[in-house]
Amino acid sequence: MFHDPVDVIPSVGDKTKEQLELLDITKVGDLLFHFPFRYDFFELKPINEIQHDETATIQGQVVSEPNVSYFGRKKSRLTCTLQVGVVAIKAVFFNQAFLKDRIKKGETITVTGKWDMHRLQITVQQLQPKSFNEDQTIQPIYHSKGNLTTKQIKKLVSYALKSSLEEVEEMLPEKYLIEYKLPSRRQAIKELHQPSSKTALKHAKRRFIFEELFIFQLKMQWIKSHNRAKSKGSSKVYDKQLVEQFIRSLGFTLTNSQNRVLEEILNDLKQPYRMNRLLQGDVGSGKTIVAAVALYATYLSGQQGALMVPTEILAEQHEESLKELFGDLLNVELLTGSVKGKKRRERLESINNGDVDIVVGTHALIQDDTLFKDLGLVIVDEQHRFGVAQRKTLRDKGLHPDVLFMTATPIPRTLSITTFGDMDVSVIDELPKGRQPIETYWVKENMMDRVRQFMVSEVNNGHQAYVICPLIEESDQLDIQNAVDVYEELQEELPNHINVGLMHGRLNAHEKDEVMRSFAENETQVLVSTTVVEVGVNVPNATLMVIYDAERFGLAQLHQLRGRVGRGYHQSYCILLADPKGDTGKERMRVMTETTDGFTLSEHDLQIRGPGDFFGKKQSGLPEFKVADLVEDYRALEVARRDAVDVLKHNLLENDPEYKQLKVLIESDPKIQERIFD
Structure with missing residues (x-):
């Protein structure tokens, strides 16, 4: 009965069949896995x-x-x-x-x-x-579509339990059932639909939470293992003492966190498989230094390195800072859309013949005419800004470099394990010594005069300020501040010696670069902008960030914006102008004023917004679980990941008959094929 079409059930006619199909129920067995989404306890x-x-x-x-x-x-x-x-x-x-x-x-x-x-x-x-x-006392409540009611679904599920439950096969090896005191799959299904007690229901849920997370992590680890085995990476041989000598020459001491992450990355470079690692680090945590050391080790091994970033001005800043770090040790060059004509041809030739050791650039790095002599390492900054197809272009060129993705978006460990489960993840979770925490204040609109006075004071002390607005122009629908109005208002109200700039998404690339250059060189002291500065240039002289209508932003975005200041060694400030009406908005403002730790904030954001909204519904790639919850069940996720790693490490999918069902399930998943290398 398990695989029979659902309309073999006597009470299911054409109309009911159509409504069940909307719930992805086409077979009798599907009813067994249409679990209640909640329970009423009486x-x-x-x-x-x-x-x-x-x-x-x-x-x-x-x-x-x-x-x-x-x-x-x-x-x-x-x-x-x-x-x-x-x-x-x-x-x-x-x-x-x-x-x-x-x-x-x-x-x-x-x-x-x-x-x-x-x-x-x-x-x-x-x-x-x-x-x-x-x-x-425990009544299950089901999701339904059309005219279907929970009562009808209960009857259909009851039929399926009587006719098909015995056909359900166990997925988990006995080892896990014993170790974690889990009920069998059949027992758990029956308890989820017809709970005999609160305790029995709790154990049934535990069983399926572990099963869902374990299977998902097995898939992630299988992809990772498969890609590693198939990758054509090359083991990099370099002089470790020269790398250590370079680190000592930096003029400052790396944090413990930076040292730990560097060890992980340098170890990857030595391996015969290709590195596929994500480096997470809060704004200002020193990811660029880590990247520089990895690029230097690649150079010592006789190969080229590339650093790909989302904007031209960011590319120019990275080129400048790398040249400053390396001096005459090696040759760093820039390749962006602005490098044209003869200069571009000469630079491409230098890259092709190996005269350039490190190339810093934008998408220009993956254009058809960009050819490397021997590309050993690609570092992609703010990796979420680049599509999978763009990153794959490097492989299609016949290049198989080690790849390090970097992001300043603090991702909660729960989502990191889930979303990037097929990658190795390194985390820099401390700021360099000497950096002062950014003081954050939440104020109402009626305090604006005092905020402007403080802005003038900071500029008079030789510093600069950002002012962030949600919209470019006035909107009839939304009563929120806009960049054009605020720009005109500040031009009028600030003293004449303070130059005010305007930045927004409707400016073309050249105009944006000009605005940012003017700000970076302190020709402009106050920059009014939309969120386009969220990921952008390094202006150590900027010490004040004012965010209008701050309640309209999520915690992660507010933290990214706040991270535009505090890049130097001066005390910096972030002022949130907000009048939130709901509890969620008030909670965001409270959390922002209490912590400057991006990972703490990201955990709060995850609790407030939920996992689906953290990355955005479309691009998140987050799995949908029937029972498990990524926020609530993070401990089970850790256990499932540990067990999945162990299964792959000991090759149990291939060698142990108890894992046969899991092997079939993983290898038959079409989504896995999308994430493995050819």
Whole structure:
């Protein structure tokens, strides 16, 4: 029966079949895995144990005739008195006048609703069936489509349990069932649909949380293992002492975090397989230095390195800082869309014949006419800005360099394990010594005069300021500040010696570069901008960030914007202008003022927004689980990942018959084929 079409069930006609198909239920067995999305718990408690405003279930004898009063259009209020032990309580039913004929004086009824301990009153949400007893205290609620009801789905699931449950095969080896005290797959399915107790339901959920996360992590580790085995990477041989000598020459000491990450990356470079690593580091944590050391080790091995960034001005800044770091040790060149004509031809020739050791650039690095002599390492900064297809272009050219992706977006460990599970992940989680935490304040619009005075004070002390607005121009729909208005307002109200610049997404690339250059060179002291500066240039002299309508931004974006200041050794400030109406907005402002740690913020953001919204629905690539929750079940995710790594390490999918089902499931997944190298 398990694989039979769903319309073999006697009560399923054409219409019901269509509605079930909308829920991806086409076979009888599919019903077994259409799990309830929540449960209503009806636990009978003594009156004195129920908290005020708690949703409670109460059983009592009706001691007064039900009375209905009408008010407004189609609105009603039904009341009756229940005797519960020695206490008389009032039961109130809003807009349920039809229940009057079902409630009889002298009968015992069970109701669920909100308890008011001060008035000894329950506002009833649900009248339980007359046959209600303690065994019915957990009621599953299912997602449904069309006219399908939870009651109908329950009946269909009940049929499937009787006819098909015995055909369900166990997916997990016995080792995990014993070690984690998990029920069998069949037991867990039955308990999820027809819970016998809260404890049994909890263990059934634990079983499927582990199964879902374990299978997902197995797929991620399988992709990683497969790609590593197939990769045509080359083992880099370099003089370790020269690398250490270069690190000592930097003029500052690397943080423990930077040293740990460097060790991981340098170890990867020595391996015969291709590196596929993500480097996470908060804004200003020193990722560029780590990248420079990795590029230097690649140069010592006799190969070229490339650093790809999203914007021209960022490319120019990286080129400048790398030239400063390396001096005459090696040759660093820039390749962007602005390098044209004879200069471009000469530079391409130098790259092709190996005269250039490190190339810094934008998408120009992956154009057809860019040919390397021996490309050993590609570092992609702000990796989410580049598509998979663009990164794949390097491989299509016949190049198989080690690849290091870098991001300043702090990603919670839970999402990092999930989204980048097929990559190695390194994290820089401390700031360089001497950096002062950015002081963050949340103020209302009526404080704007004081904010402007503070801005003038910072500029008079030789510093600069960013002012961020959500919109470019005025909107009739949204009552929020816009960049053009704020720019004109500040030009008028700030002293004449303060130059104000304007930056937004409608400027072309050349115009943006000019605006940013003017700001970077302190020709402009105050830059009014939209969020296009979120990932951008390094201006150590900027010490003040003012964000209008800050409640309109997520925590991750606010943190990225705040990270534009505090790049030097001067005390920096971030001022959030916001008047949030809802609790979520107020919570964001509170968290922003309490911590400057990006990873702490990202965890808060994950809790507030949920995993689907953290990266954005379309590009997240996050899996959809039936039972597991990435936020709540992060400990199970860690365990599942550890076990999955162990399975691949000991080749259990190939060698142990108990893993046969898992092997078939993984190898038959079409999505896996999209993520493996040819």
